[in-house]
Amino acid sequence: MAEAAPHRIAGRRPGDAPHDEKATDGKPLIGVLALQGSVEEHIDVLHKLGAATREIRVKEEVAGVDGLIFPGGESTAMATFHHWLIYAQAIMTEGDGLFPALREAVGNGVPAYGTCAGLILLADDCVGQKAGGQALVGGLDCTVCRNYFGAQVSSFELPLEGFPDAAPAVFIRAPAILKRGPTCEALASVTSAPSRDAAPHVEAFEPAKKKRKGSSSGEREVCVAARQGHILATSFHPELTSDSRWHAMFLDMVRERKKE
Numbered sequence: 617m618a619e620a621a622p623h624r625i626a627g628r629r630p631g632d633a634p635h636d637e638k639a640t641d642g643k644p645l646i647g648v649l650a651l652q653g654s655v656e657e658h659i660d661v662l663h664k665l666g667a668a669t670r671e672i673r674v675k676e677e678v679a680g681v682d683g684l685i686f687p688g689g690e691s692t693a694m695a696t697f698h699h700w701l702i703y704a705q706a707i708m709t710e711g712d713g714l715f716p717a718l719r720e721a722v723g724n725g726v727p728a729y730g731t732c733a734g735l736i737l738l739a740d741d742c743v744g745q746k747a748g749g750q751a752l753v754g755g756l757d758c759t760v761c762r763n764y765f766g767a768q769v770s771s772f773e774l775p776l777e778g779f780p781d782a783a784p785a786v787f788i789r790a791p792a793i794l795k796r797g798p799t800c801e802a803l804a805s806v807t808s809a810p811s812r813d814a815a816p817h818v819e820a821f822e823p824a825k826k827k828r829k830g831s832s833s834g835e836r837e838v839c840v841a842a843r844q845g846h847i848l849a850t851s852f853h854p855e856l857t858s859d860s861r862w863h864a865m866f867l868d869m870v871r872e873r874k875k876e
């Protein structure tokens with residue numbers, strides 16, 4: 617089996633000295649959860665928009681960041697893999713304190729932006745979890761459905777509804793937001809039929825009468841981007857496109873909080 621690229625996987629142990637991030641020169645310092653997934657792509661966009669970044673793999677690295685990015689990738693892997701692969705210990709992310717530290721930061725109002733798997737991690741509730749359940753960070757008052765749009769082969773680009781002039785958004789085994797709490801605001805949606813696996817979950821949340829009129833295939837309009845105060849999340853991956861407006865929105869949230 618080919619070795620995974622080192623930047624995709626944690627390479628240090630708890631207690632190692634934190635990354636030497638370059639002098640931030642007054643730039644906001646954004647922590648990017650760097651266990652797996654589209655880590656570099658997020659870092660590139662953030663640098664283009666004038667932010668400094670710190671890769672986060674252990675709990676010590678969470679302290680002192682101005683914002684947090686939860687990248688797309690595989691939420692179940694992020695919640696469990698890194699200890700098995702790197703430290704060869706049967707300790708979960710939960711057990712080493714990384715997820716509790718992230719939970720505390722988000723709970724204390726540190727702005728957070730999650731894409732795809734990152735949306736799943738930031739959701740308070742998730743249906744279609746892997747067998748046995750999976751750890752979430754939470755904070756966003758919503759229920760997401762994992763793999764709403766189906767398997768990897770069902771990955772696609774689609775224009776967003778409700779978000780002006782948006783470039784087509786990239787969906788890769790993406791979740792959808794089935795239910796939102798009163799302060800969780802929908803920012804964009806798409807119209808699509810749920811995957812076969814997702815359909816039973818969807819029926820439970822959205823009775824058949826909510827199906828889009830005239831649709832024979834069970835198409836529905838589903839929420840794919842939401843914001844609740846300091847938390848922003850999208851089902852899709854702007855970090856894989858040239859549309860940096862979502863990251864710009866997130867950095868505005870970060871700068872607002874820094875002013876407080």
Ligand SMILES: NC(=O)CC[C@H](N)C(=O)O
Nearest residue numbers: 688689690691732733788
């Ligand atoms: N592109 C993605 O981030 C896919 C998310 C993946 N389906 C998960 O459950 O984590």
